Amino acid sequence: MIKRISIGLAILVVLGAVLFFALVWRPTIAPIAPGSVAGFPAELVAKGEALAGAGYCATCHRVKGGQPYAGGYGMPTPFGVIYSTNITPDPDSGIGRWSEAAFMRAMHEGVSRDGSHLYPAFPYDHFTKVTDEDVRALYTFLMTREPVSAPAQQNTLPFPFNIRALQAGWKLLFMDQGSYRPVAGKSEAWNRGAYLAEGLSHCAACHTPRNLLGAEKTADDSYAGAMIEGWFAPALTAANTTPLPGPRMRC
Numbered sequence: 001m002i003k004r005i006s007i008g009l010a011i012l013v014v015l016g017a018v019l020f021f022a023l024v025w026r027p028t029i030a031p032i033a034p035g036s037v038a039g040f041p042a043e044l045v046a047k048g049e050a051l052a053g054a055g056y057c058a059t060c061h062r063v064k065g066g067q068p069y070a071g072g073y074g075m076p077t078p079f080g081v082i083y084s085t086n087i088t089p090d091p092d093s094g095i096g097r098w099s100e101a102a103f104m105r106a107m108h109e110g111v112s113r114d115g116s117h118l119y120p121a122f123p124y125d126h127f128t129k130v131t132d133e134d135v136r137a138l139y140t141f142l143m144t145r146e147p148v149s150a151p152a153q154q155n156t157l158p159f160p161f162n163i164r165a166l167q168a169g170w171k172l173l174f175m176d177q178g179s180y181r182p183v184a185g186k187s188e189a190w191n192r193g194a195y196l197a198e199g200l201s202h203c204a205a206c207h208t209p210r211n212l213l214g215a216e217k218t219a220d221d222s223y224a225g226a227m228i229e230g231w232f233a234p235a236l237t238a239a240n241t242t243p244l245p246g247p248r249m250r251c
């Protein structure tokens with residue numbers, strides 16, 4: 001009997017370890033020497049700048065009156081305050097030691113360079129749709145900014161939300177990882193718009209209501225309008241009563 005229980009337990013432990021490694025564990029990506037990535041073509045930097053604008057990177061990664069991309073903005077979520085981090089190339093408090101591969105993984109999988117899971121307050125559930133080429137341009141742009149020393153702020157998430165590993169489960173439930181897939185039968189312009197709206201510009205992050213676990217609702221609720229940080233982001237569907245094109249386009 002005891003033997004059977006111990007075999008059962010051993011199997012459970014092995015299964016748990018396999019699940020943990022497959023689902024949760026992510027390797028640290030080796031640091032690069034600060035300043036070792038340089039000589040980026042000016043066109044790529046300019047492209048990255050335009051893309052950073054379209055992704056509102058500086059809107060979240062900046063405090064009022066602070067340096068752009070230095071982070072520190074506290075996002076009030078129903079789970080607690082999550083602070084944006086420093087994405088200037090400062091070697092110690094920013095991403096100055098991040099390789100392009102580490103940056104790509106953060107944007108596409110929501111995993112930090114050290115292998116820890118990031119919170120989806122960083123809208124990687126949308127950024128996952130951005131092509132490698134566009135992520136590369138963003139990396140180039142950020143790595144050519146002035147480094148700013150700005151250590152990360154402590155989030156105010158209570159247990160269990162402070163366990164980053166739980167985000168692996170969130171991703172499994174709610175994140176559709178992978179690049180934007182063009183919809184057949186739609187024009188190139190339509191697909192370009194959808195690529196930007198659903199990916200980098202993450203319109204749904206504000207304009208779609210969220211469920212109890214903070215994930216965007218789907219189907220009829222997609223773009224149906226939602227409250228975000230005390231603001232109402234109106235429906236972007238036919239349910240919106242604003243005449244189009246209207247003078248109230250403020251995004």
Ligand code: HEC
Pocket residue numbers: 051052055056057058059060061075082083084085086087095103106107111112113117118119120121122123138
């Ligand atoms: C809606 C707010 C928001 C927007 C927009 C946003 N971010 Fe973030 N970002 C965050 C938050 C919050 C974190 C911290 C998440 C955490 O600690 O788990 C973060 C983390 C990151 C990280 C990981 C840094 C680290 O040290 O682990 C990178 C890289 C990043 N953002 C890049 C970008 C880029 C590039 C853009 C624009 C394309 C962008 N972010 C737009 C909120 C945002």
Ligand code: HEC
Pocket residue numbers: 196197201202203204205206207228231232233234235236240241242248249250251
């Ligand atoms: C960070 C949150 C956020 C993001 C991201 C965002 N919006 Fe908005 N949007 C808002 C809010 C809040 C309002 C309402 C502003 C107001 O009332 O002045 C708004 C208003 C609008 C309006 C005007 C609607 C009306 O009825 O007056 C349009 C259109 C719009 N957004 C489209 C977009 C598109 C397209 C995107 C993506 C490219 C986008 N938004 C991304 C928060 C956001």
